[in-house]
Amino acid sequence: MSVYFTCRTQISAPSAVVFAAAVSIDAHLNSMSASKEQAIAGVTTGRIGLGESVTWRARHFGIVWTMTSRITQFEEPTGFVDEQEHGPFARFRHVHSFVAVPGGTVMGDEVAFTAPLGPFGWVAERLALSWYLPRLIRCRNAYLKASIEA
Numbered sequence: 001m002s003v004y005f006t007c008r009t010q011i012s013a014p015s016a017v018v019f020a021a022a023v024s025i026d027a028h029l030n031s032m033s034a035s036k037e038q039a040i041a042g043v044t045t046g047r048i049g050l051g052e053s054v055t056w057r058a059r060h061f062g063i064v065w066t067m068t069s070r071i072t073q074f075e076e077p078t079g080f081v082d083e084q085e086h087g088p089f090a091r092f093r094h095v096h097s098f099v100a101v102p103g104g105t106v107m108g109d110e111v112a113f114t115a116p117l118g119p120f121g122w123v124a125e126r127l128a129l130s131w132y133l134p135r136l137i138r139c140r141n142a143y144l145k146a147s148i149e150a
Contacts, residue, residue: 002091002114005134009141012104013148019077019098021144022107023047025054031143035059042068050074053085061128067092090114107144109137
């Protein structure tokens with residue numbers, strides 16, 4: 001069984017601008033400075049695109065995690081999908097969408113993940129990950145919104 005959540009963030013900028021920020025490794029690193037996230041392999045700076053991957057290293061829950069994600073779909077400027085290739089999850093898929101609306105763009109995030117370790121993973125999903133990951137995405141989105149609208 002997977003955990004699924006969505007986030008929506010309205011940003012006062014054209015979808016092409018918001019999309020460009022969302023595919024920027026540098027913007028991602030800046031938005032995740034609290035967890036000391038680093039891009040350590042693959043695309044480590046600039047824009048990431050279709051078929052490309054990045055390996056992230058970050059500290060969450062006091063533990064250093066490493067995760068490699070690949071861009072599996074890419075439709076500029078309307079959306080892209082990143083999926084875990086290697087890392088702490090049994091499954092992780094993040095669909096990013098960008099919809100032009102009057103006055104800007106609605107940036108959408110649809111995240112589905114499954115923790116490993118069967119029943120122990122199920123407990124981790126319910127007790128920690130189901131609130132922690134949406135909070136992480138909302139913090140990232142708040143950073144992107146503030147930096148784009150500044």
